[in-house]
Amino acid sequence: MGPLHGFKMIEIAGIGPGQFCGMLLADMGAQLIRIDRLSDADVGIPMPAKFNLMNRSRPTIAVDLKHMEGVDLVLHLCEGADALFEGSRPGVMERLGLGPKECMGRNKRLVYGRMTGWGQDGPLADSVGHDGNYIGLAGALSTIGEKDRQPVIPLNLVADFGGGGLYLAMGMLAAMLEAAKSGEGQVVDAAMVDGTASLMTLFYGLRAGGMWCEDRGTNLLDGGAPFYRTYATKDNKSVVVCALERRFFRALLKALSINDIDPKDQFDTGKWPAHAACFEAVFLTKTRDAWSKLLEGSDACIAPVLSMTEAPDHPHNEARKTFVQIDGIVQPGPAPRFSRTGSEIKSPPTEPGAANSDALTEWGVSEVEIERLQKAGVIEILASR
Numbered sequence: 001m002g003p004l005h006g007f008k009m010i011e012i013a014g015i016g017p018g019q020f021c022g023m024l025l026a027d028m029g030a031q032l033i034r035i036d037r038l039s040d041a042d043v044g045i046p047m048p049a050k051f052n053l054m055n056r057s058r059p060t061i062a063v064d065l066k067h068m069e070g071v072d073l074v075l076h077l078c079e080g081a082d083a084l085f086e087g088s089r090p091g092v093m094e095r096l097g098l099g100p101k102e103c104m105g106r107n108k109r110l111v112y113g114r115m116t117g118w119g120q121d122g123p124l125a126d127s128v129g130h131d132g133n134y135i136g137l138a139g140a141l142s143t144i145g146e147k148d149r150q151p152v153i154p155l156n157l158v159a160d161f162g163g164g165g166l167y168l169a170m171g172m173l174a175a176m177l178e179a180a181k182s183g184e185g186q187v188v189d190a191a192m193v194d195g196t197a198s199l200m201t202l203f204y205g206l207r208a209g210g211m212w213c214e215d216r217g218t219n220l221l222d223g224g225a226p227f228y229r230t231y232a233t234k235d236n237k238s239v240v241v242c243a244l245e246r247r248f249f250r251a252l253l254k255a256l257s258i259n260d261i262d263p264k265d266q267f268d269t270g271k272w273p274a275h276a277a278c279f280e281a282v283f284l285t286k287t288r289d290a291w292s293k294l295l296e297g298s299d300a301c302i303a304p305v306l307s308m309t310e311a312p313d314h315p316h317n318e319a320r321k322t323f324v325q326i327d328g329i330v331q332p333g334p335a336p337r338f339s340r341t342g343s344e345i346k347s348p349p350t351e352p353g354a355a356n357s358d359a360l361t362e363w364g365v366s367e368v369e370i371e372r373l374q375k376a377g378v379i380e381i382l383a384s385r
Contacts (some may be wrong), residue, residue, distance in 0.1 A: 002029015003341040008038070008072065008363070009080045010035060011058070012098070013352070014087030016156070017164030018194065020113045021052035021085065024169050027056035027343045031361055034060040034076060036352035038380055053331050054181075055349035059359035062352035062380040069378045071097045075362050078106045085113030085188075090120050100187050110185040111175040115168050117159070119191035126328035127240035131156035131192070134163070137301075138196035143203065147217030147224065153346050163195025199343075218269075220244065226276035227252060227266065230305060238305035241279070251299035256282050357381055 002079035011022040013036035026032045064070040088248040093099045100112045118124040156265045168190035206212035218224040229242040243252040250263045312323035324333040334343035357370045373379045
């Protein structure tokens with residue numbers, strides 16, 4: 001049933017972080033209805049609907065929000081909802097007549113989530129942007145990459161999904177808990193630049209304490225330390241070493257039969273280049289899988305660097321069912337896990353309008369009204385798939 005079973009939420013379709021937030025909430029059992037555009041728009045990465053995995057576990061209804069009756073339909077849904085969230089630029093939802101004032105006017109307990117890059121105010125609030133822009137402004141991008149080279153743009157895990165979708169989900173759930181006590185909803189302003197800055201809290205603390213250098217690739221956790229980085233193996237693949245604590249560093253030296261490095265010199269940065277060269281030479285003597293078989297799971301803190309093709313087949317991931325297969329598509333399963341009210345993927349993603357009329361009748365919209373809105377071109381419902 002999922003821990004969010006019984007909660008009803010409206011997702012005004014967007015891309016990236018909003019999608020991810022919707023997937024998390026729907027996998028955890030919330031009854032989500034996703035409101036998308038009637039026609040395709042030039043947004044996001046073009047892909048067939050069945051591969052747009054972040055749209056799973058909830059129906060998608062195509063609604064014309066430029067039509068007053070489409071707006072009225074969403075406002076009607078708000079009356080029975082616990083939360084609504086959207087990912088438009090500031091002012092867009094207000095111009096549609098679906099801003100917090102209108103939606104919360106129909107339901108004072110409604111939590112209204114807003115997902116943007118820059119936030120609802122500030123000099124850049126109306127500007128466009130993407131993950132790289134937000135992590136650049138928050139100070140995160142400057143820390144990622146090799147020494148004496150340009151910063152490396154990571155996968156959009158940091159701002160879009162970490163600082164964005166996860167913070168939106170957490171903020172909305174916190175506001176819903178508060179609304180259960182106070183009887184009043186509120187607006188959650190989730191900005192990716194804010195969330196990214198929050199994720200950087202540890203590193204701002206280390207910098208303030210003089211324990212973090214702003215030169216990339218010279219610190220404990222950015223690949224500078226020889227005991228916390230990746231190494232090439234004999235077969236031109238990689239292993240990752242994370243022997244950060246002293247006892248794990250000692251275990252690493254013992255496992256690799258290295259006697260030329262004094263464990264007491266672990267944090268002597270002047271000796272790091274020589275230590276790294278020693279590790280590089282050792283790891284080139286065996287293949288990645290040979291090192292994994294020998295050391296994976298040991299206190300040496302070594303793991304293989306797996307490709308996306310390989311990761312689902314790793315014995316640990318198989319044992320925990322970290323990846324699942326739905327309609328022939330391998331994908332990460334729901335997370336986190338719950339001992340009593342387990343999450344689940346309720347359905348694969350579908351095209352806008354592919355949900356049948358049950359998606360609206362479950363929200364109290366009559367069959368007669370659905371048929372009328374469909375004939376008027378306000379909503380689109382394709383044949384059930």
